[in-house]
Amino acid sequence: MHRALALLVLVAFFAGCKSYKTKRVDPADDDVLMGTGLESADVLAISNLADSLLEVDQLTGPHVEGIPTVAIHPIRNDTDIDFDAELLVRSIRQKLVKKASHRVTFVSRDQMDEAVTEAERAAKRKGEYTSSKQEVRTGADFYLTGTASSITKVGHGIESRALFIDFRLIDAENGEIVWEDGFKTKKVGRAGIVYR
């Protein structure tokens, strides 16, 4: 009994020596370092918005003529989280391209190219660019844009962050918003005692 108690005490105190082994986990799962910012599970959830986008009549409906082109613009980061917005663009774009299959064309655009894209669209209307010319740019029929925003509060060792990532599909011809959807999440974390 006494030996067992001594052993228990020793194990308890040497527990701090235990090392953490690297292991593979599902990107959709949270981990021990989860914070209140953007997590891998959030990125995967955002990419699921692609399903909603592809149901838009103007893109995939029975009355659509030809194959519309969607220019995907970078997501604007208005949050207080330093994250690579390109990751979100890639995530949703991969799903769109995978599912679009002969129905919609997607092209990437840098933010600087909004004016360029509009100029291309104008040129396309004039008949200067057609789908048969391999060497020319593709004018866009729609723009896909996004904005990430956050509401963050801190105090008494607690951090609360609500994250909103909103997407819009805009008709390049008339500026009409033909689709809008978003991802929302809120996390609350408490700093460990040693960091307060």
Add this chain to the structure above:
Amino acid sequence: MIRTAFLLALGGLALVACRSRPPYRAPAAAFYNGHPQHAYRAIVADGERGIPPEDEALWRNELGVAAICSGDEEAALRSLRIAGGIMGTLSSTSTEDARAIFGDESTKTYRGDPYERCMNAFYTGLLYYRRGDLDRASASFKRGLLADAWSEAGEHQRDFAALSFMLGWVSHRRGKPEQARYSFKEAATHAPRNPHLADPRPEQNNVLIVAGLGVGPVKFRSGPHGSVARFRRRDYPEEGIEVLVDGARVGQSAEATDLYIQAITRGKRVLDGIRSGKAVFKTGTYIAGQVLLYDALYSHKQQTGQALVALGLLLASALTRAEADVRHWDLLPGEIHVLPLSLAPGRHRIEIRVPGESGHPIAGWNRVFDVAVPPSGDTLYYFRTGPRKSIYGLVDAPRAPEAEDLPKLGFFAPGMSVASPPKR
């Protein structure tokens, strides 16, 4: 047997609670002797030899500053971003909590005081701004302001004027005039003697000079058993930087943030209370152990049990670590200054002089930089002064990709993905 287990457990506590290596200290002497490249190489070499995991964020912050002053902006940004990630992690493990409460506090992961987290965000934001990534610059400045807002006493802090100013500046560039006006006003409120903060005219001024002056505060132990962490200001003669462009004086910087003031104006921390308790416990068990041992040894009765208890108390006192954690970011400047300017596009010769307390430039303390102000947009230059009359500068910004650098896009069949423009 119980006594044996007790003594073994105390021994185990000692092993768990103690550091195996001393806390990381940057080679500040090389840096402040006017050799940032030497310091940079030495800090990199320290990393190759191995940094204790609990000091990684501190090491990366020091590396970031040395890299900035050596002109390696990409390495600086990488290092500071990783440090910022570590510093921003909220959770601590139960082991870390136990170590901090019962053992040496420097065994916990360094995450910096709020002013250090602010400076990590400030530098990160500056570097993002210089490479043209305004969104991430904005996010970094906001992160810094949040770090400044952490206050255990509950009151709202957010008085890091340099961060507020930079958020205003980048908000204007991002087409958010309302946010810009609010942030400039916030900055001016917390640094009312700075004439540049309230109305920096970002629509007219196309060059922003940001300067880090002098040396930052040093953290040291005081109080019973060194349980209280205090800051001391380090002296430096710089009062600002004077800027001449092509031989003509165009302005002098003004202080936006004093890092010593930021360091000392924090609410009472939870750990201060724990350390105070530990100091009392350490003293109490020592006294009690001595009294019991004296009585056991010199009493006319054989009191082996009492002697063992006394030894246990003395051991507990010896093993209790009440010392404050005094790890701090050694290579930080003492102040942050700003100066917005309007310069014609094209090549210019910028001379930086350093005025002292008299208001006149200190003899022999100047340096000339050749710059190219872009034809459109704006640019940000960062200068750092230090001992031995040193002046380091980040001038011409890393070039953003031009339109002709982007790959030509051909026609893509449906379902094909398109590569994004290459990142620089």
